[in-house]
Amino acid sequence: MITNEGFNALLKILEEPPKHLIFILATTEIDKLPDTIISRCQRFEFKRINNSDIVENINYVLNNLNVEIEEDGINLISELSSGAMRDALSLLDQVVATGKEKITIDDINECLGLVNLNMLFELSKSILNSSKNETIETFRNLVKNGKTPHNIIIDLIKHFRNIILVKSIKKELTTLNDVEYKRYLEHSNKFEMDELIFILENLLDVEDKMKKSDMQNALAELLIIKICSFKKEKSEIEKRLETLENIIKSGNLKVEVIEKEEISNEEEGENVETVENTGEIKNIESETENEDIENTEDIENTK
Numbered sequence: 001m002i003t004n005e006g007f008n009a010l011l012k013i014l015e016e017p018p019k020h021l022i023f024i025l026a027t028t029e030i031d032k033l034p035d036t037i038i039s040r041c042q043r044f045e046f047k048r049i050n051n052s053d054i055v056e057n058i059n060y061v062l063n064n065l066n067v068e069i070e071e072d073g074i075n076l077i078s079e080l081s082s083g084a085m086r087d088a089l090s091l092l093d094q095v096v097a098t099g100k101e102k103i104t105i106d107d108i109n110e111c112l113g114l115v116n117l118n119m120l121f122e123l124s125k126s127i128l129n130s131s132k133n134e135t136i137e138t139f140r141n142l143v144k145n146g147k148t149p150h151n152i153i154i155d156l157i158k159h160f161r162n163i164i165l166v167k168s169i170k171k172e173l174t175t176l177n178d179v180e181y182k183r184y185l186e187h188s189n190k191f192e193m194d195e196l197i198f199i200l201e202n203l204l205d206v207e208d209k210m211k212k213s214d215m216q217n218a219l220a221e222l223l224i225i226k227i228c229s230f231k232k233e234k235s236e237i238e239k240r241l242e243t244l245e246n247i248i249k250s251g252n253l254k255v256e257v258i259e260k261e262e263i264s265n266e267e268e269g270e271n272v273e274t275v276e277n278t279g280e281i282k283n284i285e286s287e288t289e290n291e292d293i294e295n296t297e298d299i300e301n302t303k
Contacts, residue, residue: 007034014040048083051075051175057085058092067096072177073105079175080112113147115155117180121187124159127199128190132228136221149216153207153223160200163188167196199227 002010014023014037025041027033055078062069069077077095081088095103095111109116115123119142126134142152165174167188171181188196206223210216 007037011036011040049085050083051078054078054081054083054085054088058088061089061092065096067101067103069095069103069108070105073103073108075175075177076105076108076114113151115142115147115152120155120159121183123156124163124187127224127228130228130231132225135224135228139220139224143217149220150207150210153203153210153220157200157203157207160196160203163191164193164196164200167191167193195230198230202227 011034013021017023023041025033025037030038055074058069058074058077062074073095077088077091080091091112095108098107098111100107106116108114119138123135123138126138139149139152143149162174162176162180162184166176166181166184174181176184202223206219210219213219
């Protein structure tokens with residue numbers, strides 16, 4: 001928000017600072033700072049806080065408030081904060097404001113407008129079965145229950161990300177507990193990796209479009225139809241490739257060559273006929289010219 005004139009004034013102070021004065025500049029858009037300012041500063045990159053440290057601090061706050069939250073619920077709040085302690089405490093305040101002394105993960109999902117894990121597995125199962133009707137029906141029921149289309153897509157992104165991670169890397173590198181990991185592992189074996197990547201890429205694309213659109217329901221439902229049609233489109237392409245491979249192996253491509261030769265012969269025949277017709281036209285034109293000359297001479301003799 002600082003203008004060029006403001007940066008110039010700041011630069012003057014940084015070049016000749018008072019001995020008692022220390023400037024601390026904090027920004028999330030370092031690229032907008034002029035190089036003349038950056039070169040005169042010591043730069044420190046702040047890292048995101050580990051989930052374990054956020055969980056520890058949340059437990060400390062809960063002990064002072066005499067409020068109990070399920071372990072899975074605390075882990076969920078930690079994940080939603082994306083490494084920011086302030087965001088974690090804001091979410092915690094929102095959850096504690098429900099007034100309950102013992103808060104479950106379902107209470108957190110209801111309070112924050114999130115989709116619970118069972119519904120996410122139900123959605124991914126219907127997508128796996130290419131059931132457009134069932135998937136859209138489940139999506140609309142979630143919207144009726146107060147979930148926004150944007151939040152549903154965000155939760156599906158996290159859900160399919162977990163499926164891909166479980167399918168690709170070892171358990172220690174995920175944030176899932178033993179029960180969740182086992183459930184995701186069984187579910188991931190039913191998907192092909194290229195299908196998962198296709199789904200996740202399209203989810204990310206639509207989530208970005210939803211930020212700028214007022215037609216979130218339409219975007220979400222169009223996405224559901226698209227990803228549920230993936231297997232059908234893939235099977236059709238595979239059938240065509242298989243047919244082409246069989247033709248190549250059998251050597252029946254000669255038929256195509258013969259047809260092309262016949263077509264070329266037909267074209268040559270047409271060219272020959274065109275040339276002959278052109279010759280006839282020229283003969284007609286020459287005869288017409290001779291007749292015109294004769295008529296001219298007759299006219300002159302008459303005169």
